Amino acid sequence: MMEYLKYIGQGLIVFGSLFLFLGALGIFRMPDFYNRLQAGTKASTLGAMSLILGVGFIQPEWMIKSLIIVVFIAVANPLSSHALGRSAYKNNLKPFMKKKMDAYEKVAEILPKEEDRL
Amino acid sequence: MKKFFVIALLAILGFYLTIAFLQIPFGQNRLGQPQDEATVGAYYLNNTKEKSAVSNVVTAIVVNYRGFDTLGEVTVLFLASTGLASILYRRKEEEVERINKPSSSLLQTGSKFLFPLVVLLGIYVFIHGHLTPGGGFQGGAIIATGFLLMLIAYQKYHVSHSMLTWVESLAGVLFVSIGLWGLITGGTFLENSYFPKGVLNSLISGGAIPIIYIAVGFKVAAELTGVLDILLNTKEEKSVPSNQNEK
Amino acid sequence: MNTLALIILIFFSGATLAYLSSLISNKLPGWVALLTTMTGTVLFYMSFQNEQALSFSIIGLNLEWALDNYTILFAHIIFGLGILASLYSVQYMQNKSQQGSFYANFLLSIGSMFGIIISKDFISFFIFWEIMTWSSFLIVVWNGIGFRKNGIWYMAMSAIGAYAMLTAIVLINSEIGTYSLQAFFNAVQENAIDNLMLVSILLLIGFAVKAALMPLHIWAPRAYSNTPASYTSVFSGALSKMGVFGMGLVLIRVFRFSGLQDNFDYALVSQFTSHVLAWLGGITAAIATLYALVQKDAKKLLAYSSIAQLGYIVIGLAIGTKLAVMSALFLAIMHAVFKGALFMAVGAVERQVGTTDMTKISGLIRRMPWTFFVTLVSIIALAGVPPLSGFVGKWMLYEALITNGNFFLVVVVFFSSTAAFLYSYRILFGLFLGQEEDDTAHVKEAPATMVIPMVILALFLIVTGTYPGIVFEPIAHGMEYLGFTDVTWNMTVLSNVWGDSVNLQYVSTTIGVAFMLALIFLTFKGRKGTRGVSTKDISTSGEIPLEHENLTFQLDFFKPFERAAAPLYKRSITKIYEDVANGLEALFDFTRKIYTGNGQTYAIYVVAFLVTLLIVVQNML
Amino acid sequence: MDFDFQNIVTISVYGSAIALILIGIYAVLIKKHLIKIVIGMSLVDAGLHLLFVAIGYINNGTAPIFSPGYEDAATNMVDPVPQALVLTAIVIGFAVTAVALSLVIRLYKHHGTVRIDEIKSLKW
């Protein structure tokens, strides 16, 4: 039983780290901010959750704490992505689009340009 | 011109720092083996377990061996919050409403959900300061971060400064009083010998160290929260002609 | 209690009391000051024959106070002028405000002058010296006018002098391990001081400033003229003599009687220094006289005259022969007396008329006859004309210079003495003779408490003109302290090396009689056939002057002379000083541009400094 | 571990700390924006804190905590002193940063600018 858990854990760790890498690759390769956000949040969230879960499988007495972290990531990461996306949009960062499809434009209160804000 | 000058300066400085640190190999015991006790650190490692019954040696140092530093450090934080309040002081009638730029309802909901959990985490961290890598400062900081989350999610989130004052004052008084107790009972200031030491690695161990760290945790939490609150609530109170920004 | 300490204490506590009493009434401090001076003076004269000495220790340094004959000589000047000036002050200062601070500083300066001369160690010497400086400074700026122009220069020059002195003092201490004057003189005798010349020159600079020796004199005209006349007499008469006091010690006890006279180098340098000083004295006398000539303000004129007179004294001390020193000390005392009298007289005019500008005053002879009398006697003494004592001093100085072979200096002294006669005349004429002004018609003679001190001084001049021996006696004793032996003197007869002698009684009787006759003749002649017109009325010459034009002939009193000496006046030393000072200030001002106001610049300084230190210190330590 | 690898580790650990310090100083000295300057200060602090932690490390050392299973690992633990010190240093750094930010707020309010070269009413 313990052996199996260990194998599952190892698999999860490898899977997770792969997705962490893919997430970062997305961040690296995607053409604009919003697409990077897509790649970064999804892949890295799954990657981190899977890796941490894997740790819990290998050390079963750590499982509960691993789960807490996983749940936290599941709640927090999408939230931070959303906050980032919203703030970027409001900061007048237009999404890259092949054909204009922007439903948010009419409701977003876009801020005036300001120099020197970092 | 100035840039080049500064870069040249930094290059020289970097050179000197590098040659200094090159002689300090990373990860090696430079001053003999720990059992020699050539460093104070080695002494602490060899003696803390028996003499203080504290699992986390860093905590033993922070709260006990160098507890005086910690008292000073708490004071620095206290002074920063006092100073901040004085620097950004406004009389009541000058109080200005903060410009409202609410965050999304999502963030608000999420913050409301996460806030108590973050606070709980902070409390966990400082209560277990003697057992885990945590401690009063870390726990306090986590709690303050929780408040920060609330402050930025709800711009009108109200932190009771009276409450903060009570917490930070009482915690500070508790810290100094524990210190003075040692002095009054004929020992030294901050002496940790009049509390049962307890069993290593159980919650109740380390004598007064956890108590001090809990006090520190409360104090740090209150102070950092106060600081963040003041900083966030004074910033956008007055519009300044923006053309002054550019020349 | 030791009398010396008691006297100092009396003056210093008197000063405090004078200040405090002014809080009660503005009239009190004058009387407090008079009482204090009298007590101190009486105490001194009651006990100065006794051996007086006091030594005590403070902050690990031994301080010694004692009386000796050299000291007593100067004490006469200080107390004599002090008591007369404080009597004079009471009425002079009558309606002025802030008397408390005036009298406090007055007493402090007199007390500290006494302190200077009784000090037998450099520390108390320096302390009293500085107290004297700042208390007199406070009197200079007491009226709150022209502080920057008058006061700062005085204080700055004094500081330069004092610090030169202080440097010398600490150097001496580091060599001989004590501040005692006697130990210093002994060390000099034993050739035990390595940098004696440096030390001596530094000391001389310190004394020269107070003695207003050129080119360190620039503070003096301004300070003298900005001071209330009741103090100027002390200032010019006694305070400047503290420089003379010190120079005497250095030039005679150190240079002349040091054990190093056989050392060729030392002798050369000390001789050279003496010569330089003598020449500086000569130049001072000549140039100050020239400046005195063109002054329109009587106080300014007297100020420059004081500088010139101090020049003679310095010459005498620098020459250093027995006769020269004697003449210098004699002149010092006489200068104290006649300049004291003159400043008092001009002060009286100032009080009664409201100005000392000679272009605005005229013909006060009838209004203020006593003052006129004092002025007349004093300027005769000043000009060095028989039968008054000024002549005696000059006579001896000429003789000393001639016997020493300083013929060129004789010419300089002769020239300035002659010119001194011219400006003396100007003051006499400017204030008292000539046409009486309409607006001075109401003027009355000064009150008795002011006249009496002046008259006492004038009488002293007359008496010593005939009986200089009264003054020679203490001088001779003082010179013995300095190291001279067999100082001879005669009460009424001046004799020279060639064996000639002048009986002063005879000279003075003759001149006195001639003078009286001339006066009677002139008075009668003057009464006849003159018509009074306003001095500014030139309508008789067919011109109608504009209202604001001051056309009094006194404006161009020595016009031809001025024209002749024009280039000299143009290159005023004062102006050079001011230019240098302003230039330096502008230069210094540049340094604070380092503090640009930009915080980043300061941070760059920090990093640059750190890097510099890393480089430099790595090689140094 | 052989010597060369040791050297590489030394250089990279200390090098990154020193680089942080130098970059921070550069920001403090050159950047005009007050906030950037404050960030620069924090970078310097961060570099210093990194140095602190680094000097305490020993190869294969573990955290100086006698948690269950590690009660006898004293000889294998990293030096706890720098960690304790860095805790203090961090808190102090935070306090200074907070004060700095409050000053920036006031400067911005009064001068209407956040450029340091425009704020020099006090000079000479």
Next chain:
Amino acid sequence: MSGKPSAISQWVYAFLLFFVVWYAFTTSLEWAELITGAIVAAILAFFTYKMSKGGMTIYSPLKLIYLVQYFFVFLFALIKANLDVAKRVISPSLPINPGIVEFKTQLTSEFAKMVLANSITLTPGTVTIDVIDDMFYVHWIDVETEDPEQAYMKVAEPFEKILLKIYG
């Protein structure tokens, strides 16, 4: 939702939540730890109970079943999403057609909206940019439709129908 829950109910909910989390933090059954946890949870709950809108109502067995269902739906979507992203990231041509679409939600509970938004963010090619009242604005990496109805069906429907069961 069935009215406002009582304060007690809210407190108990908060207390239980905190106590469980405390246990997760400590993972210790030592008495001292449990008592401390209870005290801390109780006090913290006292200060924050108002923040839990639903109170104990969440703990009905049926809702728990839906929660489990939701979890699996979500997990499936999540993995799908990641494979999708992986494909896009790795493929050299980066086949994307991004845009922002809007749609309306029927959820009323703020918490449910958050769960939905988070779920959308973590699933195929979408990130919730903002939620204003009941409108969702979603950045879609490969926009298939601009019509709000259809977008809703594509993006939110699978989650929302379960959430509606849980949060009413």
Next chain:
Amino acid sequence: MNISPVHYIALPLLAAFLIPLLSKLHKELARIVPGLVFLYFLVISVVLMQRLETQPMISEVIAGWSAPWGINLVFTPFSGFLVSLMSFIGFLVWVYSYHFKKIDYMPAQKYFILLMMLVTGSIGIVLTGDIFNLFVFLEIVAISAYSLTAFYPGRDGAEAAFKYLLVGSFASALILLAIVILYTQTGTLNMADLAVKMHEVPHYLKVIIFVLFLVGFGIEAEMFPLNGWAPDAYSQAPGPIGAVFAGIVVKGGIYALVRVVYTIFDLSGVGTILIALGLVTMIIAELAALRQDNLKRMLAYSSIGQMGVVLIAFGIGTDTAIFAALFLMLNHALIKSMLFFSASYLLYNSTTKTIKELTGMAKHLPFVSFIFALGAFAIVGLPPFSGFWSKLYFLMAAADAQMVLLIITVLSVSVIEIIYYFRVIGKIYSKDETSELEPKKPTINSVLVMTVLGALIIIIGVYPDLVTDWIHHASDALVNKSNYIQNVLTENLPR
């Protein structure tokens, strides 16, 4: 509970934490409690100084861990001298500013807490035997100082404080860096232990550490060119805080520097460096003061200049020189704080705080003007005021060291000092016909403070032996390094 050095730290901290609560009880307590603390400082000082007559020094262990394992406080005649001085000035500042912000109690509460901690921090710097603890106290001082510099809500306070902070954070960073390197080489933080182990440090590292400390503490000690912050901070902080900066805070910086030079390090040739730095500091500062329009800036530059002289004296390093240095510090503390006290009143009604606005102030504020003049006389070293003796001893030390050129330079600069101080006096005392202002008269407590200081300056001037024994003990203690080490490291508690 016996009185011990830790009371200097523990009680003000207790008070600081309590004041926010106490002032909820009664607003006046926010003012009174710090005063009681300062008063207690004086008591401790007296008691401990007396105890020093029977023992060479008091080394107090904190938390039961003797040196080098724990932090200890060391009360030597040297640190005792400085601490007593700081306590005294602190108390006077408190009395002087008792009525500060009478109407608005919130700022007053903050002011008094910050003031108390500013003094406590400086005392801590002097007392502590641990280099890192010293850093902590330095930061206590720094934070309080930044906050107090920006205390007035006018625009320039923040500017001054920001510059102070900018430069001050360099100080912290460099000191921390020095501590890092030092710890890697010695494995200890106790200063006595460091001194013992110093010889093990490779020379070039030693020099780097030394330079880092020198620059770090040099910033606090207002050494050129690290002192750009000082004139701004002095001129913008509330008047009494200027007195604290000059009288207390700088002394802490100098102390740290001196402790590092004399106790921890064994480098030869440091004296020359200190002399050179002190000389440049003095010259630049005094020249900068010469043309100052702003009175407080002028006082600040003058203060820097004086610190330059102190540095030179420490650099000369002979017994006489150190005696002179300590005497200079004492005098500077007394006189400069008096100058700041009086200057505050002189400037009270002026809008630009410039010297030219002082014309004729003597008429309106005779007492304050007198005190200022007295201070000016004393600070330039005119006898018979206290400043003279320290100057004399300084010159004696320089003369004994055969530094004639140094003497001449210092004295030339003194002439400049006289000029700018007397210009101010001239302005104050010059006749002013026009002015009809109703100046703010000094309150009774400030008059009291100025009187006490003025009297002390005169009394010490006339009878310097009042304090010389004290200073002699202090300088002996500083020079006697082995005594310090021995006493600190053998203070072992039975455990």
Next chain:
Amino acid sequence: MEWYYLIAIVFISLALLLGFIRLIKGPTAADRVVALDTMSIIITAALALMALYFDRYIYVDVALIYGVLGFIGVIVVARYLERAL
């Protein structure tokens, strides 16, 4: 060192490197923050892995705390860029 650690370390290092490049490159502040966000998630995971590797349970706490602080940090920066602080 077991194989899965090696794989994980390689992936994680590469991920951090890529994230770091984006952090440096920007081009907008928002891009940098996304990079930072991602990196902080990666580091959280790495910390958990580290705990496993060193077999020290107490390090898991570090991962948890790091995750919380990283999240709030990103939120703060996001709100700052929104000019809402």
